[in-house]
Amino acid sequence: MPSIVTMLPSILVVGIFFQTIIPAFSTVSWEDWWTYDGISGPAFWGLINPEWSLCNKGRRQSPVNLDPEKLLYDPNLTELQVDSHRVNGMVCNTGHSVMFHLENGTKNHINITGGPLSYKYQVYEIHMHYGQQDEMGSEHSINGYSFPAELQIFCFNSQLFTNYSEAMQRSHGIVVISLLVQLGDLSNPELRILTDHLDRIKYSGQETPVRLLSVFDLLPATRYYMTYDGSTTFPACHETVTWLILNKPIYITKQQVNTEVSNPFRRYRYNIKTC
Template sequence: MPRPPLGLQCSGHAWPPVLSVLGLQGHGLQCRSGLHARPPVVGFTLGPPSSSPPGIDWSQWWTYDGISGPRFWGVINPAWGMCREGRRQSPINVDPKTLLFDPNLTPFTLDKVTVGGELVNTGHSVEWRAAPDVPHTVNVSGGPLSYAYTVTHARLHFGERDQQGSEHLLDNKAFPAELQLYGYNSQLYRNFSQASGQVYGVVGIALLIQLGERMTPELRVLLEGLDTITYGGKSFRRGVKD
């Protein structure tokens, strides 16, 4: 599995399709293996698009270091030009000195339902994907969001060292890990693919994770089977009927 992100990088997607708002409201989250999350930072980090010339799979070629790292994403594939040209890209460094307090900002609301899914080692990160065509979905609303968004997948980024692994930075400091939840605007669109090309179509909520002694049952369930997907392409299914 390639080295996880260790700092501030650009995203391969253009600005308009994705809602990107910063917010520091929320509740702490106790996580697996002694991790606990700080209040969330909302943004988007969808990574480079998967469009590739015939015979070349760019989605497997890009990395976070060297000649295939973020500084070259906009060069190795023209479809990722926003990595070179964009000025409003994510992840970002959250500078506390530039934040403005919003007294009207409400906490996020997340549906408390159980859904099946699949934990996948993508070769770049660990990703949880909600099972399709399930009777219940997890929706998130509130905070700076004007719509309800259905969560479709989540990505866990971590580093080779405990002190550095998050994509977003807070006051130029990285966190040991970062959990990113992604969803589509289910009030206006039918699915993630349709919403991803629209303004306010997709939202990403990033939880900055810190090391701790206590664990959260929810994250323990989310990452169940993690030790079975050591290599890229491996997956673990839970609560999904074949």
Template sequence: MINSDTSSSEIRASWEEWWTYDGISGPEYWGRINPEWSLCNKGRRQSPINVDPQLLLFDPYLEHINIDKCKVNGILLNTGQSLVFRVDKDLKHHVNISGGPLAYRYQFEELYIHYGTVDQVGSEHKIGGQSFPAEIQLYGFNAELYHNMTEAQHKSQGIVGISLMVQIGEKPNREFQIITSTFRKVQWKGEQIPIKHLSLTSILPDTSHYMTYEGSTTHPGCWETTVWIILNKPIYMTKQELYYLRTLQQGSQEIPKAPLGNNARPPQPLYHRTVRTNIDFQVSEDYSLSKNNCPITMHKEMYYKANKWRQSNELFQV
């Protein structure tokens, strides 16, 4: 007779192995693979989304985001679905994230890299329908209310997700090179390598301006407990770094499969959610027109428009 507890744990482990980003185990079927992931198919506050610049709501009360400057150690792992950095559990000093739209203090736990096999696609979130070559996502859990990520992902206000869009550039992010320099050592599923003394604040671009909304994790089980913060400035990776990233594989060396890239969940319907921003677009556009550039937007030739949030809570188009 099979022990029920053993059977349950084996099934749960199998589910973690089964899901992919394409085919009959892809995003369209996540909610059917595992009943506990039903939100992937039925949820109405799902992520990622396409951020429509014309629907952004300007909120002048959104403050700066605070991120601790201490460095962390962890493991970089090829899971077969994504490349993931996970911090060591026994860290003495954790990286805390607070401020901005967050009402609580969150503790950084994981970093995911989503990317495409070509430059035109790769990011999960899109801006005005525009995709980026890659997207780096930082996940943290609400350390004031919950004990860990496993508990927090099921609870209200449990998780924060910080989205960094990646552009191709000649000057790479020096701190992120601590990770990119190890890509060739995690080429196959299950391979991992220690990462030491990583500074998140040195990886992040300017965190003064961002967009934010209420959503979900972008991987199973798509828990609708995530406050998303999409930074308005990208970070840069070189073509060579992207080349090595695209050599990573979904399978093991013994059982090869397809490349690891194209690991992005498609954008989900926004429904009636609001996407807020602390960027005063009227000032930005006036500056851009006078200086013939757009210093705080992701695309030099893209000018955003936004709704303003007045003190009376009335909305009007600028």
């Protein structure tokens, strides 16, 4: 009898506990309930939501480690063409990442053509990825080497699709230009424009305007790139992405990195899906 008296209150407490947390979870969107570590990290994305099954079962998942000795040179590929005019937008803290969104309704779209692309692609947003340590912040790696950070310029096929969301789910829908970021004595001026705003977006949901950013000048001075067909590196891991990884990095100073590390935003510590 004493054992029964001991167990019943425990069962009641557990029941009350689950009744309390289930309604709380039911109000959370799948778009928010994922992270880059633990039981809500990349290894579990495909289990959290059945619609994200590609994250675990896909055959063309990104990122990847690129081995220069295994790359095939294609002499028929041309240079990338990127519009050079400047644009306005917003830098925002999504809770998962730092992003630059081009201004809504702008008529001065930045178009990407050439290279392996058969269509015209329109720049939509820029994702910033970083790690817990200065040397391990990029999602893609070269011969096993990870860079301090990686910028990813997301573009959608504006000839076949009316918007980014539609293109994300369709073949040939998305192009991402990957910029690997290395430490240096001088910083890329356009990258500095973005990082100078981080102290204004310390908390999830905050955003601040950025004026006159040149995506063209954000790119390193190179004609060469590596390309492969892969996926987004966030749920739902759609395998609709043509990746273009430029073969030279852009640079960030140690001071900028230290500023980012000390920024309260960095309490998230890292936002990379590893190879």
